Amino acid sequence: QKEVEQNSGPLSVPEGAIASLNCTYSDRGSQSFFWYRQYSGKSPELIMFIYSNGDKEDGRFTAQLNKASQYVSLLIRDSQPSDSATYLCAVRAGNQFYFGTGTSLTVIP
Amino acid sequence: NAGVTQTPKFRILKIGQSMTLQCTQDMNHNYMYWYRQDPGMGLKLIYYSVGAGITDKGEVPNGYNVSRSTTEDFPLRLELAAPSQTSVYFCASSLQSPEAFFGQGTRLTVV
Numbered sequence: 001q002k003e004v005e006q007n008s009g010p011l012s013v014p015e016g017a018i019a020s021l022n023c024t025y026s027d028r029g030s031q032s033f034f035w036y037r038q039y040s041g042k043s044p045e046l047i048m049f050i051y052s053n054g055d056k057e058d059g060r061f062t063a064q065l066n067k068a069s070q071y072v073s074l075l076i077r078d079s080q081p082s083d084s085a086t087y088l089c090a091v092r093a094g095n096q097f098y099f100g101t102g103t104s105l106t107v108i109p
Numbered sequence: 110n111a112g113v114t115q116t117p118k119f120r121i122l123k124i125g126q127s128m129t130l131q132c133t134q135d136m137n138h139n140y141m142y143w144y145r146q147d148p149g150m151g152l153k154l155i156y157y158s159v160g161a162g163i164t165d166k167g168e169v170p171n172g173y174n175v176s177r178s179t180t181e182d183f184p185l186r187l188e189l190a191a192p193s194q195t196s197v198y199f200c201a202s203s204l205q206s207p208e209a210f211f212g213q214g215t216r217l218t219v220v
Contacts (some may be wrong), residue, residue, distance in 0.1 A: 101149065
């Protein structure tokens, strides 16, 4: 059983703050790692993916990967109310994606 | 370019009925997936396909069947619907690239 664990939250941050979302995974053979955002009642949409250890930045978003610790995180800088959503961590192993249960984020104006 | 299209968007089934959830993509993606998402839960993989004529089971395949006769279409069949199959179903597709593109979902209620 390949597991992806996330703190379900809810996580609340004030507008302009940094939101930090965390994820751990069980399969050391996992090849690539993803963060999806899902608004209530909508389908998931990809925010970022990362393959290699270290940080990857895209605008206000930074993904961090530590394969030795089997840990992935997402930092959202200058959080906006529009960032309020559930964030799903996903791991690709072989041909399959495995998703965590998601962390609910609320950005308070 | 419509992306991934799922039909229907909503459906109510009676226990024991059958139905097919349709999924089609126009991006020429070889990989296609069916997930279910229960309230407060993550996405669970039901079935996936790596190309036309090839399908494989995911984490929760019981009670479902799929076929992949073309690159574009990947229907999901529910036989003898049960209340435990009440869920939101998402179809997704991808190339070898990492990103999976999701359809808008089908909200199914079995009563």
